[in-house]
Amino acid sequence: MSxxxxxxxxxxxxxxxxxxxxxATVRRAAAAFEALDYAAAIAGARGALSLSLSREDRxxxxxxxxxxxxxVDSATAAVETFKELIFLDPEREPDVDRVSPRIAALxxxxxxxxxxxxxxxxxxxxxVAGRGAVxxxxxxxxxARVVSSVRGTNTREVIxxxxxxxxxxxxxxxxxxxxxxxxxxxxxxxxxxxxxxxxYSVPVGVSVxxxxxxxxxxxxxxxxxxxxxxxxxxPRSWKPIGFAVLMAGIAAGASLALxxxxxxxxxxxxLAAAGVxxxxxxxxxxxxRPDPRPVEANIRYNELxxxxxxxxNAEVAAENERRRQQVRIFVTPxxxx
Amino acid sequence: xxxxxxxxxxxxxxxxxxxxxxQRVRIGVYGVGLSHTETTQDRRSNGAGLGGSLTVRLGxxxxxxxxxxxxxxxxxxxxxxxxxxxxxxxxxxxxxxxVALEVGAGRRMVDPEFAAPDVGLxxxxxxxxxxxxxxxxxxxxxxxxxxxxxxGGGDAGLAFELGFGAGFGTRNGRVRGRVDYEFQRIDxxxxxxxxxxxxxxxxLGIELGF
Numbered sequence: 001m002s003x004x005x006x007x008x009x010x011x012x013x014x015x016x017x018x019x020x021x022x023x024a025t026v027r028r029a030a031a032a033f034e035a036l037d038y039a040a041a042i043a044g045a046r047g048a049l050s051l052s053l054s055r056e057d058r059x060x061x062x063x064x065x066x067x068x069x070x071x072v073d074s075a076t077a078a079v080e081t082f083k084e085l086i087f088l089d090p091e092r093e094p095d096v097d098r099v100s101p102r103i104a105a106l107x108x109x110x111x112x113x114x115x116x117x118x119x120x121x122x123x124x125x126x127x128v129a130g131r132g133a134v135x136x137x138x139x140x141x142x143x144a145r146v147v148s149s150v151r152g153t154n155t156r157e158v159i160x161x162x163x164x165x166x167x168x169x170x171x172x173x174x175x176x177x178x179x180x181x182x183x184x185x186x187x188x189x190x191x192x193x194x195x196x197x198x199x200y201s202v203p204v205g206v207s208v209x210x211x212x213x214x215x216x217x218x219x220x221x222x223x224x225x226x227x228x229x230x231x232x233x234x235p236r237s238w239k240p241i242g243f244a245v246l247m248a249g250i251a252a253g254a255s256l257a258l259x260x261x262x263x264x265x266x267x268x269x270x271l272a273a274a275g276v277x278x279x280x281x282x283x284x285x286x287x288x289r290p291d292p293r294p295v296e297a298n299i300r301y302n303e304l305x306x307x308x309x310x311x312x313n314a315e316v317a318a319e320n321e322r323r324r325q326q327v328r329i330f331v332t333p334x335x336x337x
Numbered sequence: 338x339x340x341x342x343x344x345x346x347x348x349x350x351x352x353x354x355x356x357x358x359x360q361r362v363r364i365g366v367y368g369v370g371l372s373h374t375e376t377t378q379d380r381r382s383n384g385a386g387l388g389g390s391l392t393v394r395l396g397x398x399x400x401x402x403x404x405x406x407x408x409x410x411x412x413x414x415x416x417x418x419x420x421x422x423x424x425x426x427x428x429x430x431x432x433x434x435x436v437a438l439e440v441g442a443g444r445r446m447v448d449p450e451f452a453a454p455d456v457g458l459x460x461x462x463x464x465x466x467x468x469x470x471x472x473x474x475x476x477x478x479x480x481x482x483x484x485x486x487x488x489g490g491g492d493a494g495l496a497f498e499l500g501f502g503a504g505f506g507t508r509n510g511r512v513r514g515r516v517d518y519e520f521q522r523i524d525x526x527x528x529x530x531x532x533x534x535x536x537x538x539x540x541l542g543i544e545l546g547f
Contacts, residue, residue, distance in 0.1 A: 240469045244503060247465075247477040248518075251501035254479070255520035258497070260533040263374040263381075270370055270539035274501070274518030277541070278475070281503035281516070285473040291508070 023048055023057045026064070033064050041068040059089045067094075070103045078103075082110030086141075090118040115198040116141045117191050122172075122204055122333040128213055129181040129327045133171035136189055138202070140165050144195035148172070151203075152187040159189070174208055174329045181327050184209050186334065205334030213328045215320040218313050222305060230299045231292030244282025248275045363392040365515065367542020369405045371421065374535045375453055382418065382453070384409030388540065397431040399464075401441075405540070409453075419452035421445065429464050439464040439480060445536075451489060454534060456523070459483035460498065472508050477501040482523060491527035498522070504544070513544045 029044030045065035053061060062085040069078035085092065093111075096104050120138040127133065136159070140146055143165035149158045150172065157177055160170045172189065174182050187208055192201040221227070252275055256268075366389050374381045388405025404424040411418050427441035441460045447453040462480025469475065482496035498521040506513030517540040525532045 240473065240475075243467050243469060243475045247467075247475045247501040247503070251477050251479075251499045251518065251520070255499045255537070258499070258522060260522055260524060260535055262531065263376065263378055263533050263535045268372075268537070269383075270372055270537045271518055271520070273370070273541075274516055274539040277516040278501060278503040278518075281473060281505045282475070284505060285469050288470070288472065291470045291472070 023051065023053055023061075025051060026053070026057045026061050029061060029064050033068055038068040038071050041065075042072075055088070059085060059092055062088065063092070063094075066106070067099075067103060070100075070106050075106060078106045079110045079113070082107050083114050086111055086114050086116055090116040090141075111141050114141060115144055115193055115195050115200050117146070117193050117200050117202045120189075120191055120202045120204050122189060122206055122331065124330075124332045126211070126328055126330045128323075129175065129329050130173070130179065131326075132329075133173045134206075134331045136170040136172050136191070136204075137168070138170075138191050139167050140193050142195065144193040144198075144200075146191060146193045149190050149192070150182070150187050151190055152182065152185060155182060155187065172331075174331060181210065181329055182208055207332045207334055209330040209332075211328040211330060213323040213326040215323050216316050218316055219309055222309055222312070225305055225308075227302050227305055228295070228298035230294060230302060232295050233292045234290045236286070237290060238286050240285030241279070241282035244278050244285075248278045361394050362547045363390075363513070363544045364547075365390040365392070365542045365544035367405070367515070367517075367540045369407055369538050369540050371407050371409060371536065371538040373409055373421070373453060376532050380411075382409035382411045384418075384421070386421070388542075390542070390544070392544070397437075399427075399429040399431075399437065401425070401427040401429075417449075417452050420448045421453070422448075427460070427464075435465050435467050437464045437466065438462075439478060441480075454525070454532075455488035456485055456534070458485040458496070458523075462498075471510050472513075473503065473505045475501070475503050482521070485523050485525070487525060487527075489527065491525045491532060494524045494526060496523040502540075506544075510546050513546065514542070515544060516541050 025044060025048035029041050029048055032038075032040035032044050041064055045061045045068065048061040049058065049065070062081055066078050066081035066085060069075075069081055094103055094107050099107075118139045118141065120136070122134060122136055125132070125134050136148060143163060145161065145163050146168060147158060148160040148170045149156065155176065159172050162168075176182055185208060187206050188203045189206055190201055190203045192199060252271055255271065366387070368385065369388050370383075370385045372381065372383050384407045386405050386407025388403060390401065390403040392402075393400040402425070404422070406420065406422045408420055409418060423443065423445040425441060425443040427439050429437040429439040431437040439460070439462050443456070443458050443460065445456040447455055460480040460482050462478060464476065464478045466474060466476040478498075478500045480498050482493070482498060485493040485496050498519060500517060500519035502515060502517035504513045504515040519536075519538055519540075521534075521536040523534040525534055
């Protein structure tokens with residue numbers, strides 16, 4: 001009863017879409033597995049594995065066989081089958097949310113017994129040469145010496161070498177051993193794990209391209225600082241007409257008062273004309289908008305702003321000069337192995 | 338020739354940037370209206386003419402040179418019409434803001450001779466010039482006339498001149514119109530007989546600054 005229940009549980013949780021199977025024998029084995037007929041499933045999967053199958057069909061046949069061995073409590077056979085599956089397709093593993101803990105444990109046991117590198121991933125990235133790196137991520141199934149290297153037409157450089165197990169993150173700067181950016185082209189990042197006589201390698205193709213480094217725009221103003229008006233127009237003033245009255249009044253009054261009585265008293269056309277015109281100038285200057293006056297504090301403030309702006313732009317120019325000599329490296333993965 | 342030269346001067350003045358305070362040299366032309374009276378109101382002559390001026394300002398120091406010629410027609414039976422040519426030189430040094438000491442000399446010549454007296458004189462006085470803006474200024478002056486000399490002889494007791502004026506022009510100070518009034522009184526005595534001279538004139542002109 002309990003075995004049947006466990007098998008039903010396994011069936012429900014471990015069931016995978018079978019539409020991908022092209023081989024009829026694999027399809028029959030899958031159908032038998034779904035019908036909880038594990039003996040038929042084991043026989044069908046074994047029969048399928050003796051045939052020439054596609055990689056996907058072979059992996060599926062091994063999976064059905066391993067699951068079926070697990071269902072009939074044949075742990076050793078299940079582990080061995082899982083090991084074969086892992087070598088065939090290291091990335092394929094039972095979904096822990098869908099399979100029974102027993103199957104997951106059997107898979108983990110198999111994985112711990114083999115040396116594989118899985119989940120090798122390179123993210124697309126761009127960085128300034130010498131100032132950044134591409135993250136290379138992978139998992140090693142058990143402790144081993146892992147050597148990461150890059151290989152190209154004329155390139156063979158070791159990126160990293162360490163003894164690790166589990167998740168690993170390696171940074172690749174895309175520079176050669178002398179610190180010069182690798183030329184544009186296609187390369188392979190190869191992760192090789194070695195443990196005794198066991199060795200496992202995974203290559204990942206990447207494309208390297210070069211580009212210019214963006215320059216920094218020059219500043220036209222300092223953020224947070226606003227130039228102040230250097231000239232301010234004072235309010236309209238009546239002083240000009242006052243000066244006109246003062247000047248014309250004093251001079252005209254004095255000249256009238258100081259006239260020689262023997263020769264004075266004649267019409268004073270010149271005085272009248274000059275007086276009227278002077279007053280007219282006074283009125284015009286009073287009505288005219290006054291000249292803007294310099295504001296020394298604002299002028300000094302703006303000078304300081306300009307000095308700061310010039311200093312900042314000098315820094316920007318130096319930075320741009322440096323950037324124009326740099327190379328931006330674009331690394332794009334070409335597909336998983 | 339003169340028209341081309343005037344055009345060039347105008348162009349140079351208008352094209353050059355600068356502010357009023359930067360105008361150290363001004364050249365001007367003006368029309369003048371005069372009234373000349375001698376001895377009594379019956380010997381009064383009026384007329385008009387043309388003149389020119391040169392003004393230089395250098396720091397605290399200033400120099401004004403002006404001259405004009407005019408035809409004066411007599412309005413009384415006792416005098417005759419005559420041509421008058423007058424030249425004045427004034428040098429000033431600023432003593433305080435708006436106040437300058439002014440010294441100078443002047444010469445007035447009349448043709449025909451003795452239609453009115455030729456006069457030569459020195460002057461010492463004060464000039465007050467108040468710039469209101471880059472476009473305008475007012476000024477006033479008063480001077481004691483020192484030792485006037487006349488072609489017909491005689492001495493002067495009280496002799497002085499008073500004047501005022503205004504200028505108004507473009508904001509950059511290159512072109513400026515100006516109006517001046519000047520009143521001159523010389524109490525001349527010839528052989529113990531009073532022969533006073535009184536002259537007033539108005540000038541209306543335009544100046545170019547450089």
